Amino acid sequence: MRRRTTAVAALVLLLVAGLVLAVVLVQRDDRPTARVGHVVAATFDLPGADGVPERAGAASLTLPGGDLEVVVGARSEVIDADAEQQSVPPPDGGAYLPVAWRWTSSTVRWDLAGLPGEPASVVADRAPDVTLTLVQDGVRYPLQAPAPLSVNGGDDDRWFPVAVGGSEDVALVVAFDGEEQVLDVTGSGIRAGDPGRFAAYEGYEREPDRARDDVATLIPADLGAGLATTFDGEGTPASPGDGTLVVQTVSPEPYVTGLGWAPDGETWLVLPLAVDFFGEIRNAAGLASVPLDWSFYDAAPEVRVGADGAAPEPVVVLTPPAGDFLSPGSAAVAVALVGEGTTTVALEASAQIVQLRTYEDVDRADFPDVVPLAWSAQLAVD
Secondary structure, eight states: OHHHHHHHHHHHHHHHHHHHHHHHHHHHHTOOOOOTTOBOOSOOBOSSGGGOOOEEEEEEEEETTEEEEEEEEOOBSOOBOOHHHHTOOOSTTOEEEEEEEEEEEEOSTTOOOOOTTSOOOSOOSOOOOOEEEEEETTEEEEOOOOOOBOTTSOSSOOOEEEEEOSOSOEEEEEEETTEEEEEEEETTEEEEOOOGGGGGGTTOOOOGGGGGOOOEEEOOOOOSTTOEESSOSSSOOSSSOTTOEEEOOOEEESEETTTEEOOTTEEEEEEEEEEOOOSEEEETTEEEEOOTTOOSGGGOOEEEEEETTOOOEEOEEEOOOTTOOOOSSEEEEEEEEEETTOOEEEEEEEEEEOOOEEOTTSOGGGSOSOEEEEEEEEEEOO
């Protein structure tokens, strides 16, 4: 009887041990492998000094928003991440490709989104994000990659492992608003292909201060009805007061937020404008002042541009560039579509004053209800 009990107990223990082993094996067999294109979004270590991958290669790209660097490391089948990520093996026969990207320079000149509180403009949406796509054996896998590090993001790369299959036919595609550049990933690193329309930004001067270099200060034409500004028109005023229009740049831009890429053979011509009218208007009856809150936006502005001798035509007028406080006074940005290679443009602009305030001893009826302002000039393209 004792032998039978011992045998039964041993059999039970054996069955229990077998069941546990079977569960473990089933769990191991059922472990999901990462899909190609899966991005590990976790703190991790890969083979390399102090767990930081070694750079296998890098490629620099020129985009409307700045210069972008994309880096790859050597493939690895091991990721020392948190417990959740440790349970995700790479694809069968594949590995993880360490990738990092960062902005190395930036500019806001191409982004003409309106500032908070400014009147509505045709630029209603924020600029699109830069995206990254894995291409392996001709199949595209959009990556849920973290945003590129900012210019001030420090010196450390923010690596994110991308699951790839065993094939060596691998590429990364950087895209911005429909335009793409392919980066071939090879055993020796990474190689940039045809930049397409991004080529327009190679050697592009990105310094934001360039948008503050005035290229022309225009005095308004005769106001009519015996009116004149208090500026006598001789010399150049110290500041753009009394109706002078300052053109800050005449800058070709291949891309403008809200308007997109310029068509082939053409370019957007961006003209930041500043106008201030804190002075006075005079006629034979006396003086009238212009309110300090006079706004170029409220003055029904119209801007016309003609390229290389063409008749000026109305163009889009936008709010100030995001992050770029044009000064002094009220500002706007005109955007014209012109042919590539344009060297000169004819600029015509007009606005009106409707809130003229006369002094106590001057009758308002001595001044017209609307005082027109008009400027014109021939300008060289930067």
